[in-house]
Amino acid sequence: MMRARRLLLALLAGLLLAGLVEGSIFKLPVPPPQHRYGDLVIDRVSTKAGQKPVFFSHWTHRTRYTCRVCHFELGFDFKVNRTEITEQANREGMYCGTCHDGVVAFGPTDENCARCHTGKAEIDKQSFLKLQRTLPPTGFGNGINWTRALQKGLITPKYSIYRPEEKPLDFNKRLELKANWSMVTPAIFDHATHVPWLDCANCHPDIFNIKKKTTKHFEMRYILEGKFCGVCHLDVAFPLDECELCHPGIRQR
Ligand code: HEC
Ligand code: HEC
Ligand code: HEC
Ligand code: HEC
Ligand code: HEC
Ligand code: HEC
Numbered sequence: 001m002m003r004a005r006r007l008l009l010a011l012l013a014g015l016l017l018a019g020l021v022e023g024s025i026f027k028l029p030v031p032p033p034q035h036r037y038g039d040l041v042i043d044r045v046s047t048k049a050g051q052k053p054v055f056f057s058h059w060t061h062r063t064r065y066t067c068r069v070c071h072f073e074l075g076f077d078f079k080v081n082r083t084e085i086t087e088q089a090n091r092e093g094m095y096c097g098t099c100h101d102g103v104v105a106f107g108p109t110d111e112n113c114a115r116c117h118t119g120k121a122e123i124d125k126q127s128f129l130k131l132q133r134t135l136p137p138t139g140f141g142n143g144i145n146w147t148r149a150l151q152k153g154l155i156t157p158k159y160s161i162y163r164p165e166e167k168p169l170d171f172n173k174r175l176e177l178k179a180n181w182s183m184v185t186p187a188i189f190d191h192a193t194h195v196p197w198l199d200c201a202n203c204h205p206d207i208f209n210i211k212k213k214t215t216k217h218f219e220m221r222y223i224l225e226g227k228f229c230g231v232c233h234l235d236v237a238f239p240l241d242e243c244e245l246c247h248p249g250i251r252q253r
Contacts, residue, residue, distance in 0.1 A: 026220055028241055029234065034143040035128035038236045039121045044081040052119035058236050059142050060123060066157045072199040073162060074098055078231050141238045147193050168195045185249025207231055
Protein backbone atom coordinates (compact mmCIF):
# COMPACT_ATOMS: atom_id res chain seq x y z
CA MET A 1 0.00 0.00 0.00
CA MET A 2 2.56 2.55 1.17
CA ARG A 3 4.81 1.71 -1.72
CA ALA A 4 2.01 2.09 -4.28
CA ARG A 5 1.09 5.44 -2.78
CA ARG A 6 4.67 6.66 -2.92
CA LEU A 7 4.96 5.55 -6.53
CA LEU A 8 1.76 7.37 -7.42
CA LEU A 9 2.98 10.52 -5.70
CA ALA A 10 6.31 10.33 -7.49
CA LEU A 11 4.49 9.88 -10.80
CA LEU A 12 2.27 12.88 -10.13
CA ALA A 13 5.24 15.02 -9.14
CA GLY A 14 7.01 13.96 -12.35
CA LEU A 15 4.02 14.90 -14.48
CA LEU A 16 3.66 18.22 -12.71
CA LEU A 17 7.30 19.12 -13.25
CA ALA A 18 7.10 18.07 -16.90
CA GLY A 19 4.10 20.40 -17.21
CA LEU A 20 6.03 23.22 -15.55
CA VAL A 21 8.98 22.78 -17.86
CA GLU A 22 6.67 22.77 -20.89
CA GLY A 23 5.64 26.18 -19.63
CA SER A 24 1.99 25.27 -19.21
CA ILE A 25 1.93 26.61 -15.65
CA PHE A 26 4.52 29.39 -15.84
CA LYS A 27 3.97 31.64 -18.82
CA LEU A 28 7.50 32.59 -19.82
CA PRO A 29 7.95 35.71 -21.94
CA VAL A 30 8.61 35.17 -25.66
CA PRO A 31 12.37 35.63 -26.15
CA PRO A 32 13.81 38.12 -28.66
CA PRO A 33 16.44 36.86 -31.15
CA GLN A 34 19.81 36.20 -29.47
CA HIS A 35 21.49 39.33 -30.85
CA ARG A 36 18.64 41.47 -29.47
CA TYR A 37 18.53 39.96 -25.97
CA GLY A 38 19.30 42.78 -23.49
CA ASP A 39 18.71 45.54 -26.07
CA LEU A 40 16.76 48.56 -24.86
CA VAL A 41 15.02 51.49 -26.46
CA ILE A 42 15.05 54.33 -23.93
CA ASP A 43 12.32 56.91 -24.35
CA ARG A 44 11.53 58.71 -21.12
CA VAL A 45 12.04 62.19 -22.59
CA SER A 46 13.27 61.87 -26.21
CA THR A 47 10.01 61.65 -28.17
CA LYS A 48 8.50 64.40 -26.01
CA ALA A 49 11.45 66.62 -26.94
CA GLY A 50 11.14 65.83 -30.66
CA GLN A 51 14.10 63.41 -30.76
CA LYS A 52 14.13 59.77 -31.76
CA PRO A 53 14.35 57.31 -28.82
CA VAL A 54 17.77 56.08 -27.70
CA PHE A 55 19.22 52.64 -28.40
CA PHE A 56 21.30 50.82 -25.80
CA SER A 57 22.73 47.32 -26.13
CA HIS A 58 23.75 45.31 -23.05
CA TRP A 59 25.91 42.70 -24.78
CA THR A 60 28.22 45.29 -26.38
CA HIS A 61 28.67 47.10 -23.08
CA ARG A 62 28.95 44.10 -20.73
CA THR A 63 32.00 42.76 -22.52
CA ARG A 64 33.75 45.99 -21.41
CA TYR A 65 32.12 46.84 -18.07
CA THR A 66 30.52 44.85 -15.26
CA CYS A 67 26.91 45.55 -14.31
CA ARG A 68 28.35 47.15 -11.17
CA VAL A 69 29.94 50.02 -13.11
CA CYS A 70 26.63 51.21 -14.56
CA HIS A 71 24.13 50.01 -11.99
CA PHE A 72 26.15 50.90 -8.88
CA GLU A 73 28.82 53.48 -9.72
CA LEU A 74 26.76 55.40 -12.30
CA GLY A 75 23.32 54.85 -10.79
CA PHE A 76 21.35 53.41 -13.72
CA ASP A 77 18.16 51.70 -12.56
CA PHE A 78 17.42 48.00 -13.22
CA LYS A 79 14.28 49.09 -15.10
CA VAL A 80 14.21 50.89 -18.42
CA ASN A 81 12.99 54.53 -18.47
CA ARG A 82 13.40 55.01 -14.74
CA THR A 83 16.75 56.77 -14.57
CA GLU A 84 16.57 60.55 -15.01
CA ILE A 85 18.99 60.65 -17.95
CA THR A 86 18.86 63.92 -19.90
CA GLU A 87 21.03 65.36 -22.65
CA GLN A 88 22.30 67.99 -20.22
CA ALA A 89 23.22 65.43 -17.55
CA ASN A 90 25.12 63.44 -20.20
CA ARG A 91 27.04 66.56 -21.26
CA GLU A 92 27.91 67.27 -17.64
CA GLY A 93 29.60 63.87 -17.55
CA MET A 94 26.90 61.85 -15.85
CA TYR A 95 25.16 58.65 -17.05
CA CYS A 96 26.06 57.85 -20.69
CA GLY A 97 28.24 60.97 -20.72
CA THR A 98 30.63 59.44 -18.17
CA CYS A 99 32.08 57.47 -21.07
CA HIS A 100 30.52 59.07 -24.15
CA ASP A 101 32.68 62.16 -23.83
CA GLY A 102 34.61 61.90 -27.10
CA VAL A 103 37.59 60.32 -25.31
CA VAL A 104 36.55 56.92 -23.91
CA ALA A 105 33.71 56.55 -26.43
CA PHE A 106 32.13 58.78 -29.11
CA GLY A 107 30.74 62.03 -27.67
CA PRO A 108 27.67 64.21 -28.24
CA THR A 109 28.80 65.98 -31.41
CA ASP A 110 26.34 66.74 -34.22
CA GLU A 111 27.43 63.81 -36.35
CA ASN A 112 26.97 61.41 -33.40
CA CYS A 113 23.42 62.27 -32.28
CA ALA A 114 21.96 59.60 -34.54
CA ARG A 115 24.29 56.89 -33.23
CA CYS A 116 22.32 56.93 -29.95
CA HIS A 117 19.04 58.46 -31.13
CA THR A 118 18.38 55.67 -33.63
CA GLY A 119 14.72 55.16 -32.76
CA LYS A 120 15.17 51.37 -32.85
CA ALA A 121 17.49 48.47 -32.06
CA GLU A 122 20.50 48.93 -34.29
CA ILE A 123 23.59 46.72 -33.95
CA ASP A 124 24.11 44.43 -36.89
CA LYS A 125 23.85 40.70 -36.41
CA GLN A 126 27.27 40.09 -37.99
CA SER A 127 29.24 41.77 -35.20
CA PHE A 128 27.17 39.83 -32.68
CA LEU A 129 27.86 36.48 -34.37
CA LYS A 130 31.55 37.33 -34.51
CA LEU A 131 31.64 37.79 -30.73
CA GLN A 132 29.36 34.82 -30.05
CA ARG A 133 31.72 32.46 -31.89
CA THR A 134 34.55 33.32 -29.51
CA LEU A 135 32.57 32.66 -26.29
CA PRO A 136 31.16 29.50 -24.61
CA PRO A 137 27.62 28.72 -25.83
CA THR A 138 24.34 28.20 -23.99
CA GLY A 139 20.75 27.65 -25.13
CA PHE A 140 18.97 30.86 -24.16
CA GLY A 141 19.32 34.63 -23.84
CA ASN A 142 22.27 35.81 -25.92
CA GLY A 143 23.23 32.16 -26.45
CA ILE A 144 26.43 33.05 -24.58
CA ASN A 145 27.43 31.53 -21.25
CA TRP A 146 28.55 34.80 -19.68
CA THR A 147 29.54 33.10 -16.41
CA ARG A 148 32.07 30.85 -18.16
CA ALA A 149 33.23 33.66 -20.47
CA LEU A 150 34.17 35.72 -17.42
CA GLN A 151 35.66 32.84 -15.40
CA LYS A 152 37.87 31.81 -18.33
CA GLY A 153 39.05 35.39 -18.85
CA LEU A 154 37.67 35.47 -22.41
CA ILE A 155 36.16 38.86 -21.53
CA THR A 156 37.62 41.28 -19.00
CA PRO A 157 34.92 43.81 -18.12
CA LYS A 158 36.05 46.61 -15.79
CA TYR A 159 34.93 46.14 -12.19
CA SER A 160 35.29 49.87 -11.41
CA ILE A 161 35.91 52.88 -13.62
CA TYR A 162 36.88 55.08 -10.68
CA ARG A 163 39.18 52.79 -8.71
CA PRO A 164 41.02 50.46 -11.10
CA GLU A 165 42.67 48.65 -8.19
CA GLU A 166 39.31 47.65 -6.68
CA LYS A 167 38.47 43.94 -6.84
CA PRO A 168 35.35 41.90 -6.02
CA LEU A 169 35.13 40.72 -2.41
CA ASP A 170 36.10 37.12 -1.94
CA PHE A 171 32.60 36.06 -0.88
CA ASN A 172 31.41 32.74 -2.25
CA LYS A 173 28.63 31.59 0.02
CA ARG A 174 26.40 29.11 -1.83
CA LEU A 175 22.78 29.01 -0.65
CA GLU A 176 20.06 26.42 -1.11
CA LEU A 177 16.73 28.21 -1.38
CA LYS A 178 14.09 25.64 -0.51
CA ALA A 179 10.79 25.92 -2.35
CA ASN A 180 7.51 26.03 -0.48
CA TRP A 181 6.50 22.99 -2.51
CA SER A 182 8.11 19.93 -0.98
CA MET A 183 8.41 18.09 -4.32
CA VAL A 184 10.45 20.85 -5.97
CA THR A 185 14.20 20.60 -5.65
CA PRO A 186 15.66 23.77 -4.12
CA ALA A 187 16.96 26.68 -6.17
CA ILE A 188 20.69 27.32 -5.86
CA PHE A 189 22.04 30.80 -5.37
CA ASP A 190 25.80 31.07 -5.57
CA HIS A 191 27.41 34.33 -4.49
CA ALA A 192 30.57 33.34 -6.38
CA THR A 193 28.89 33.66 -9.81
CA HIS A 194 27.31 37.02 -8.96
CA VAL A 195 29.90 38.94 -6.97
CA PRO A 196 32.32 39.42 -9.92
CA TRP A 197 29.55 41.24 -11.86
CA LEU A 198 27.66 43.04 -9.13
CA ASP A 199 28.04 45.00 -5.94
CA CYS A 200 26.58 43.61 -2.69
CA ALA A 201 24.48 46.79 -2.64
CA ASN A 202 22.90 45.91 -6.00
CA CYS A 203 21.00 43.15 -4.18
CA HIS A 204 21.14 43.92 -0.45
CA PRO A 205 18.87 45.12 1.07
CA ASP A 206 16.60 46.33 -1.76
CA ILE A 207 16.05 43.02 -3.59
CA PHE A 208 16.98 40.46 -0.93
CA ASN A 209 17.23 40.54 2.83
CA ILE A 210 20.67 39.56 3.96
CA LYS A 211 19.35 36.76 6.15
CA LYS A 212 18.64 33.55 4.33
CA LYS A 213 14.97 32.60 4.01
CA THR A 214 13.72 35.93 5.30
CA THR A 215 12.94 37.35 1.87
CA LYS A 216 9.14 37.24 1.77
CA HIS A 217 7.04 36.01 -1.19
CA PHE A 218 10.05 34.39 -2.81
CA GLU A 219 8.16 32.39 -5.47
CA MET A 220 8.28 31.85 -9.22
CA ARG A 221 5.20 33.96 -9.94
CA TYR A 222 6.85 36.99 -8.34
CA ILE A 223 10.14 36.24 -10.09
CA LEU A 224 8.18 36.22 -13.37
CA GLU A 225 6.79 39.66 -12.48
CA GLY A 226 10.34 40.97 -12.37
CA LYS A 227 10.97 40.73 -8.65
CA PHE A 228 13.86 38.97 -6.84
CA CYS A 229 15.91 36.87 -9.30
CA GLY A 230 13.57 38.24 -12.01
CA VAL A 231 15.09 41.72 -11.66
CA CYS A 232 17.96 40.48 -13.86
CA HIS A 233 17.00 37.00 -15.10
CA LEU A 234 14.21 38.13 -17.43
CA ASP A 235 15.94 40.66 -19.68
CA VAL A 236 19.72 40.71 -19.32
CA ALA A 237 21.17 37.74 -17.36
CA PHE A 238 20.18 34.27 -18.72
CA PRO A 239 16.37 33.98 -18.81
CA LEU A 240 14.05 31.82 -16.70
CA ASP A 241 13.72 29.24 -19.50
CA GLU A 242 16.99 27.76 -18.25
CA CYS A 243 15.33 26.09 -15.23
CA GLU A 244 18.18 23.73 -14.48
CA LEU A 245 20.79 26.45 -13.98
CA CYS A 246 18.84 27.51 -10.87
CA HIS A 247 17.17 24.18 -10.06
CA PRO A 248 19.83 21.54 -10.77
CA GLY A 249 17.18 18.91 -9.92
CA ILE A 250 14.76 19.88 -12.70
CA ARG A 251 15.49 18.04 -15.93
CA GLN A 252 14.78 19.69 -19.24
CA ARG A 253 14.23 18.01 -22.56
C1 HEC B 1 25.79 58.42 -26.04
C2 HEC B 1 24.43 58.50 -26.47
C3 HEC B 1 23.83 59.84 -26.84
C4 HEC B 1 24.30 60.74 -27.78
C5 HEC B 1 25.56 60.65 -28.60
C6 HEC B 1 23.32 61.81 -27.82
N1 HEC B 1 22.31 61.58 -26.95
FE1 HEC B 1 20.66 62.74 -26.64
N2 HEC B 1 20.07 61.52 -25.13
C7 HEC B 1 20.68 60.31 -24.78
C8 HEC B 1 19.88 59.67 -23.75
C9 HEC B 1 20.16 58.33 -23.10
C10 HEC B 1 18.78 60.52 -23.47
C11 HEC B 1 17.60 60.25 -22.53
C12 HEC B 1 16.65 59.38 -23.35
C13 HEC B 1 15.23 59.28 -22.87
O1 HEC B 1 15.01 58.97 -21.71
O2 HEC B 1 14.30 59.51 -23.71
C14 HEC B 1 18.93 61.67 -24.38
C15 HEC B 1 18.02 62.72 -24.44
C16 HEC B 1 18.03 63.71 -25.41
C17 HEC B 1 16.99 64.70 -25.59
C18 HEC B 1 15.70 64.77 -24.78
C19 HEC B 1 15.51 66.03 -23.99
C20 HEC B 1 16.51 66.30 -22.91
O3 HEC B 1 16.68 67.45 -22.53
O4 HEC B 1 17.17 65.38 -22.41
C21 HEC B 1 17.37 65.50 -26.63
C22 HEC B 1 16.61 66.67 -27.23
C23 HEC B 1 18.65 65.00 -27.09
N3 HEC B 1 19.04 63.93 -26.33
C24 HEC B 1 19.38 65.54 -28.12
C25 HEC B 1 20.61 65.09 -28.58
C26 HEC B 1 21.40 65.71 -29.63
C27 HEC B 1 20.96 66.95 -30.38
C28 HEC B 1 22.53 64.99 -29.77
C29 HEC B 1 23.71 65.23 -30.70
C30 HEC B 1 24.29 66.54 -30.60
C31 HEC B 1 22.46 63.90 -28.81
N4 HEC B 1 21.29 63.99 -28.11
C32 HEC B 1 23.44 62.91 -28.66
C33 HEC B 1 21.81 59.77 -25.33
C34 HEC B 1 22.58 60.39 -26.32
C1 HEC C 1 27.31 50.57 -19.83
C2 HEC C 1 26.29 50.58 -18.83
C3 HEC C 1 25.55 49.32 -18.45
C4 HEC C 1 26.08 48.09 -18.12
C5 HEC C 1 27.53 47.65 -18.13
C6 HEC C 1 24.96 47.27 -17.72
N1 HEC C 1 23.80 47.97 -17.81
FE1 HEC C 1 21.92 47.31 -17.37
N2 HEC C 1 21.12 49.08 -17.99
C7 HEC C 1 21.86 50.17 -18.42
C8 HEC C 1 20.94 51.24 -18.77
C9 HEC C 1 21.34 52.60 -19.32
C10 HEC C 1 19.63 50.76 -18.54
C11 HEC C 1 18.31 51.53 -18.72
C12 HEC C 1 18.03 52.37 -17.48
C13 HEC C 1 16.87 53.31 -17.64
O1 HEC C 1 16.39 53.52 -18.76
O2 HEC C 1 16.41 53.86 -16.61
C14 HEC C 1 19.78 49.39 -18.05
C15 HEC C 1 18.73 48.56 -17.72
C16 HEC C 1 18.86 47.28 -17.21
C17 HEC C 1 17.76 46.41 -16.88
C18 HEC C 1 16.27 46.70 -17.13
C19 HEC C 1 15.86 46.14 -18.49
C20 HEC C 1 14.41 46.37 -18.82
O3 HEC C 1 13.97 45.83 -19.86
O4 HEC C 1 13.72 47.08 -18.10
C21 HEC C 1 18.31 45.27 -16.36
C22 HEC C 1 17.57 44.04 -15.86
C23 HEC C 1 19.75 45.41 -16.38
N3 HEC C 1 20.05 46.65 -16.92
C24 HEC C 1 20.66 44.47 -15.93
C25 HEC C 1 22.02 44.53 -16.14
C26 HEC C 1 22.94 43.46 -15.80
C27 HEC C 1 22.55 42.17 -15.13
C28 HEC C 1 24.17 43.88 -16.20
C29 HEC C 1 25.47 43.11 -16.12
C30 HEC C 1 25.49 41.82 -16.78
C31 HEC C 1 24.04 45.20 -16.78
N4 HEC C 1 22.71 45.56 -16.71
C32 HEC C 1 25.09 45.95 -17.30
C33 HEC C 1 23.22 50.26 -18.49
C34 HEC C 1 24.11 49.24 -18.25
C1 HEC D 1 30.94 52.83 -18.67
C2 HEC D 1 31.10 53.44 -19.99
C3 HEC D 1 29.88 53.58 -20.88
C4 HEC D 1 28.63 54.01 -20.53
C5 HEC D 1 28.13 54.45 -19.17
C6 HEC D 1 27.84 53.98 -21.73
N1 HEC D 1 28.61 53.55 -22.80
FE1 HEC D 1 27.97 53.31 -24.73
N2 HEC D 1 29.82 52.62 -25.25
C7 HEC D 1 30.92 52.61 -24.43
C8 HEC D 1 32.08 52.15 -25.19
C9 HEC D 1 33.50 52.01 -24.68
C10 HEC D 1 31.62 51.91 -26.52
C11 HEC D 1 32.44 51.43 -27.72
C12 HEC D 1 33.39 52.50 -28.21
C13 HEC D 1 32.78 53.45 -29.13
O1 HEC D 1 31.91 53.05 -29.94
O2 HEC D 1 33.18 54.66 -29.12
C14 HEC D 1 30.19 52.22 -26.50
C15 HEC D 1 29.37 52.08 -27.61
C16 HEC D 1 28.06 52.54 -27.68
C17 HEC D 1 27.24 52.52 -28.88
C18 HEC D 1 27.67 52.03 -30.25
C19 HEC D 1 27.08 50.69 -30.53
C20 HEC D 1 27.49 49.66 -29.50
O3 HEC D 1 26.62 49.31 -28.69
O4 HEC D 1 28.67 49.26 -29.48
C21 HEC D 1 26.03 53.06 -28.53
C22 HEC D 1 24.82 53.26 -29.43
C23 HEC D 1 26.09 53.41 -27.12
N3 HEC D 1 27.35 53.07 -26.65
C24 HEC D 1 25.07 53.99 -26.43
C25 HEC D 1 25.12 54.28 -25.06
C26 HEC D 1 24.01 54.90 -24.32
C27 HEC D 1 22.70 55.33 -24.93
C28 HEC D 1 24.42 55.00 -23.02
C29 HEC D 1 23.64 55.51 -21.84
C30 HEC D 1 22.27 55.06 -21.69
C31 HEC D 1 25.76 54.43 -22.95
N4 HEC D 1 26.15 54.02 -24.20
C32 HEC D 1 26.51 54.35 -21.80
C33 HEC D 1 30.97 52.92 -23.09
C34 HEC D 1 29.88 53.32 -22.32
C1 HEC E 1 17.06 32.56 -11.98
C2 HEC E 1 16.79 31.40 -11.20
C3 HEC E 1 15.56 30.55 -11.50
C4 HEC E 1 15.20 30.01 -12.71
C5 HEC E 1 15.92 30.14 -14.05
C6 HEC E 1 14.02 29.21 -12.46
N1 HEC E 1 13.68 29.28 -11.14
FE1 HEC E 1 12.13 28.28 -10.22
N2 HEC E 1 12.60 29.20 -8.43
C7 HEC E 1 13.68 30.02 -8.22
C8 HEC E 1 13.66 30.47 -6.84
C9 HEC E 1 14.67 31.38 -6.17
C10 HEC E 1 12.51 29.88 -6.23
C11 HEC E 1 12.06 30.04 -4.80
C12 HEC E 1 12.77 29.07 -3.90
C13 HEC E 1 12.26 29.20 -2.52
O1 HEC E 1 11.05 28.98 -2.31
O2 HEC E 1 13.07 29.49 -1.64
C14 HEC E 1 11.88 29.05 -7.26
C15 HEC E 1 10.76 28.25 -7.05
C16 HEC E 1 10.24 27.36 -7.98
C17 HEC E 1 9.13 26.45 -7.73
C18 HEC E 1 8.39 26.31 -6.41
C19 HEC E 1 7.01 26.93 -6.47
C20 HEC E 1 7.04 28.40 -6.66
O3 HEC E 1 6.30 28.88 -7.54
O4 HEC E 1 7.79 29.09 -5.98
C21 HEC E 1 8.91 25.75 -8.90
C22 HEC E 1 7.85 24.68 -9.15
C23 HEC E 1 9.88 26.22 -9.88
N3 HEC E 1 10.68 27.20 -9.29
C24 HEC E 1 9.99 25.78 -11.18
C25 HEC E 1 10.79 26.34 -12.16
C26 HEC E 1 10.74 25.98 -13.59
C27 HEC E 1 9.85 24.92 -14.19
C28 HEC E 1 11.68 26.76 -14.22
C29 HEC E 1 12.01 26.82 -15.70
C30 HEC E 1 10.86 27.13 -16.57
C31 HEC E 1 12.31 27.60 -13.19
N4 HEC E 1 11.73 27.33 -11.98
C32 HEC E 1 13.34 28.51 -13.46
C33 HEC E 1 14.62 30.39 -9.16
C34 HEC E 1 14.60 30.08 -10.51
C1 HEC F 1 22.63 38.95 -7.21
C2 HEC F 1 22.20 39.27 -5.90
C3 HEC F 1 23.16 39.21 -4.73
C4 HEC F 1 24.41 39.83 -4.61
C5 HEC F 1 25.14 40.68 -5.63
C6 HEC F 1 24.85 39.55 -3.27
N1 HEC F 1 23.93 38.77 -2.61
FE1 HEC F 1 24.01 38.13 -0.67
N2 HEC F 1 22.28 37.08 -0.89
C7 HEC F 1 21.54 37.03 -2.05
C8 HEC F 1 20.39 36.14 -1.84
C9 HEC F 1 19.33 35.78 -2.90
C10 HEC F 1 20.46 35.69 -0.51
C11 HEC F 1 19.45 34.80 0.21
C12 HEC F 1 18.30 35.65 0.71
C13 HEC F 1 17.14 34.89 1.35
O1 HEC F 1 17.19 33.67 1.40
O2 HEC F 1 16.20 35.55 1.78
C14 HEC F 1 21.67 36.29 0.07
C15 HEC F 1 22.12 36.09 1.37
C16 HEC F 1 23.23 36.68 1.91
C17 HEC F 1 23.70 36.46 3.26
C18 HEC F 1 23.06 35.52 4.27
C19 HEC F 1 23.66 34.16 4.09
C20 HEC F 1 23.11 33.10 5.01
O3 HEC F 1 23.72 32.03 5.09
O4 HEC F 1 22.06 33.33 5.64
C21 HEC F 1 24.84 37.22 3.43
C22 HEC F 1 25.70 37.32 4.68
C23 HEC F 1 25.09 37.90 2.17
N3 HEC F 1 24.10 37.55 1.28
C24 HEC F 1 26.16 38.76 1.95
C25 HEC F 1 26.50 39.31 0.71
C26 HEC F 1 27.71 40.07 0.45
C27 HEC F 1 28.79 40.40 1.48
C28 HEC F 1 27.69 40.40 -0.88
C29 HEC F 1 28.75 41.15 -1.68
C30 HEC F 1 30.11 40.62 -1.63
C31 HEC F 1 26.45 39.87 -1.43
N4 HEC F 1 25.76 39.20 -0.45
C32 HEC F 1 26.06 40.00 -2.76
C33 HEC F 1 21.79 37.73 -3.21
C34 HEC F 1 22.89 38.53 -3.48
C1 HEC G 1 21.07 42.03 -9.88
C2 HEC G 1 21.05 41.04 -10.94
C3 HEC G 1 20.84 39.58 -10.59
C4 HEC G 1 19.97 39.05 -9.67
C5 HEC G 1 18.95 39.78 -8.80
C6 HEC G 1 20.16 37.61 -9.71
N1 HEC G 1 21.13 37.29 -10.64
FE1 HEC G 1 21.78 35.39 -11.10
N2 HEC G 1 23.16 36.18 -12.39
C7 HEC G 1 23.25 37.52 -12.73
C8 HEC G 1 24.30 37.68 -13.74
C9 HEC G 1 24.71 38.98 -14.39
C10 HEC G 1 24.84 36.40 -13.97
C11 HEC G 1 25.96 36.04 -14.97
C12 HEC G 1 25.40 35.15 -16.08
C13 HEC G 1 24.51 35.85 -17.10
O1 HEC G 1 24.53 37.08 -17.23
O2 HEC G 1 23.76 35.12 -17.83
C14 HEC G 1 24.11 35.48 -13.09
C15 HEC G 1 24.37 34.12 -13.00
C16 HEC G 1 23.60 33.22 -12.28
C17 HEC G 1 23.85 31.78 -12.21
C18 HEC G 1 25.04 31.05 -12.82
C19 HEC G 1 24.70 30.24 -14.01
C20 HEC G 1 25.90 29.47 -14.53
O3 HEC G 1 26.05 29.41 -15.75
O4 HEC G 1 26.68 28.95 -13.72
C21 HEC G 1 22.83 31.25 -11.45
C22 HEC G 1 22.61 29.79 -11.10
C23 HEC G 1 21.98 32.34 -11.02
N3 HEC G 1 22.47 33.52 -11.55
C24 HEC G 1 20.87 32.21 -10.19
C25 HEC G 1 20.21 33.27 -9.58
C26 HEC G 1 19.15 33.12 -8.59
C27 HEC G 1 18.61 31.79 -8.08
C28 HEC G 1 18.76 34.37 -8.24
C29 HEC G 1 17.70 34.76 -7.22
C30 HEC G 1 17.85 34.19 -5.89
C31 HEC G 1 19.57 35.31 -9.00
N4 HEC G 1 20.43 34.60 -9.80
C32 HEC G 1 19.47 36.69 -8.91
C33 HEC G 1 22.52 38.57 -12.22
C34 HEC G 1 21.55 38.46 -11.21
